[in-house]
Amino acid sequence: MEAAPIQPDDYTAPDHGYIGAIPVRNIWLLMLYASDLFRIKGMDGKGIEDMPDDLPELVGEILAHAVEQRQRRRLSLGYRTRSAALNRVRGRIDVLTTERHQLLARGLVACRFDELTIDTPRNRFVRAALELISRIAARPDVVRRCRRLANDMKMMGVSGNPPTLREMSTDRFGRHDVEYQEMVAAAKLAFELAIPTETAGPQKMPLSDRDERWVRKLFERGVGGFFHVVLPPTEWHVRTGGTLTWPTSASTDGISRILPGMRTDIVLDDKVAQRRIVIDTKFNAIVTNGWYREESLRSGYLYQMYAYLRSQEGSGDGYSDDAEGLLLHPAVGTTLDESVVIQGHKIRFMTVDLSASASDIRAELLHVLSSNEPRVLSSYEIPLDGTPLTRISP
Numbered sequence: 001m002e003a004a005p006i007q008p009d010d011y012t013a014p015d016h017g018y019i020g021a022i023p024v025r026n027i028w029l030l031m032l033y034a035s036d037l038f039r040i041k042g043m044d045g046k047g048i049e050d051m052p053d054d055l056p057e058l059v060g061e062i063l064a065h066a067v068e069q070r071q072r073r074r075l076s077l078g079y080r081t082r083s084a085a086l087n088r089v090r091g092r093i094d095v096l097t098t099e100r101h102q103l104l105a106r107g108l109v110a111c112r113f114d115e116l117t118i119d120t121p122r123n124r125f126v127r128a129a130l131e132l133i134s135r136i137a138a139r140p141d142v143v144r145r146c147r148r149l150a151n152d153m154k155m156m157g158v159s160g161n162p163p164t165l166r167e168m169s170t171d172r173f174g175r176h177d178v179e180y181q182e183m184v185a186a187a188k189l190a191f192e193l194a195i196p197t198e199t200a201g202p203q204k205m206p207l208s209d210r211d212e213r214w215v216r217k218l219f220e221r222g223v224g225g226f227f228h229v230v231l232p233p234t235e236w237h238v239r240t241g242g243t244l245t246w247p248t249s250a251s252t253d254g255i256s257r258i259l260p261g262m263r264t265d266i267v268l269d270d271k272v273a274q275r276r277i278v279i280d281t282k283f284n285a286i287v288t289n290g291w292y293r294e295e296s297l298r299s300g301y302l303y304q305m306y307a308y309l310r311s312q313e314g315s316g317d318g319y320s321d322d323a324e325g326l327l328l329h330p331a332v333g334t335t336l337d338e339s340v341v342i343q344g345h346k347i348r349f350m351t352v353d354l355s356a357s358a359s360d361i362r363a364e365l366l367h368v369l370s371s372n373e374p375r376v377l378s379s380y381e382i383p384l385d386g387t388p389l390t391r392i393s394p
Contacts, residue, residue, distance in 0.1 A: 027215070029358055030222035033229075035189040059189050060133040060142040066183035067126060067149050075156065076180065078120035083112050118156055121163035122184060127153040128162040129187030216283035219330065219354075223281055224266045226365055237269040246311055262308060268369075269319055276319035277368065278308055279326045286329040286336050286351055297349060301327050309345040326368060330354045337367075 070076075083094065085103055091113025097103075098110040130150040134143045154160065224240035231238055244262040248255075266279040280301070287295040305325040312320040324346040329336075331351040339348040352364045 027218070029361065030218050030354075031189060031192050033223070033226040034218055034221035035185060035192070035225065056133060056137045056190075057139045057142045059186055060137050060146050063126070063129060063133060063183065063186035063190060064142070064145045064149055066186060067130065067153075070180065070183060071149075071152065075118055075123055075153070075158070076120070077116050077118055078122070079114040080117050080119070081112060082115055083110065085110050119159050122180065123153065123158045124161060125163050126183055126187045127158050127160065129190040131160075133190050219283050220265050220281040223279070223328065223365065226362075227266065227268060230366070231268070235270065235272050237271060239267040239269075240265065242267055244308060244312060247314070262311070264308060274318055276323040277326055278305070278323055279328055279368070280305060280308075282327060282329045284329065286327070286349060302347070305347055306342065306345075309347070310343065324348065326350060328352065328368070 083097075085097075085101075085108040087107055087109075089109055090111045092111065094110035094112055098108075101110070103109055127150050130146045130153070134146040134150065137143050137146070221240075224238070227236075228238050228240070242264050244264060246259065246262070248259075264278055265281045268277040268279065270276070282301065286297070288298055289296070305327060309320075309323050309325050312323065314321070322344055326348045327350070329349075329351050331353040335351050335353065337348070337350045339346055341347075350368065352361060354361065356364070
């Protein structure tokens with residue numbers, strides 16, 4: 001079945017209200033952290049996270065600038081497959097179509113061939129994003145700029161048919177496509193920014209199950225994308241969506257089909273301090289009602305993290321034997337930062353207040369790196385203004 005095309009008209013500009021208990025402005029902030037645009041711009045884009053209310057305008061400016069830069073060098077061309085009845089052979093002959101319509105009697109032959117065109121899925125996607133930003137942006141100059149560039153692309157021959165998700169998933173970038181990579185990343189973020197909300201004003205309203213799953217996955221991607229950008233790659237190795245293997249032995253033939261897998265959300269390896277932090281993001285309250293007490297940590301999550309840490313001991317990579325675990329939740333009525341050491345592994349339970357300001361969210365995420373353990377060789381000076389981290393000696 002062919003994937004449905006991306007339709008810009010299906011999106012509506014978000015109200016400045018809430019999605020669940022989270023302000024829309026901070027949903028945009030999570031989208032920025034999760035996006036390819038944040039990784040491409042790196043710390044050069046730190047001003048964006050300080051003004052999430054203006055994110056549609058800022059993304060529109062970045063997208064428009066990237067399109068203008070590319071237009072000076074001409075939009076790249078691509079090949080598309082066409083079928084046509086021609087008076088000469090081009091590409092491959094479609095024998096069945098030629099015979100069915102008796103084209104040879106009219107001096108024609110049905111051919112399938114590749115032709116070079118500017119109307120590529122990548123260019124159509126960027127044009128659709130420009131048109132979308134021109135509808136959801138509030139600043140008139142950004143609206144006019146995006147609308148003008150979309151019309152320019154139309155005059156060049158880029159059609160208004162948005163590509164399908166399947167077409168965009170197969171798009172690959174080469175070394176000469178740096179400008180295009182930024183342009184497409186901004187276009188993707190433009191589509192994600194158009195959040196349909198259930199509010200007509202600043203009122204908190206319940207989410208559907210589909211929206212809750214979407215925000216939960218966004219929280220995981222946002223945290224992972226944030227650490228990918230802010231942690232210097234010379235000192236940290238960041239992995240997202242990795243899998244762990246069980247240290248099995250004496251296995252029967254069918255156990256591999258039924259043994260549950262282990263998938264981590266985020267793993268941070270401090271190359272200098274030889275320290276590993278395994279992060280598992282959740283999107284519910286960090287505590288629940290217990291049998292014998294008013295509040296209790298969720299036992300299933302603790303068992304899961306315990307299995308992650310203990311199962312990897314003895315791997316010989318220098319990190320696993322004393323790796324730390326972190327269960328990271330949004331603050332839902334309860335702010336928490338507690339830890340315990342179980343059989344040599346520190347397990348921490350922490351919340352992030354997604355209703356706070358952008359700088360406070362940044363500070364809370366960076367607080368993940370803090371530790372009072374004596375074996376830590378060095379620590380970080382935590383900046384709040386978006387500047388890179390600075391490692392300092394204890």
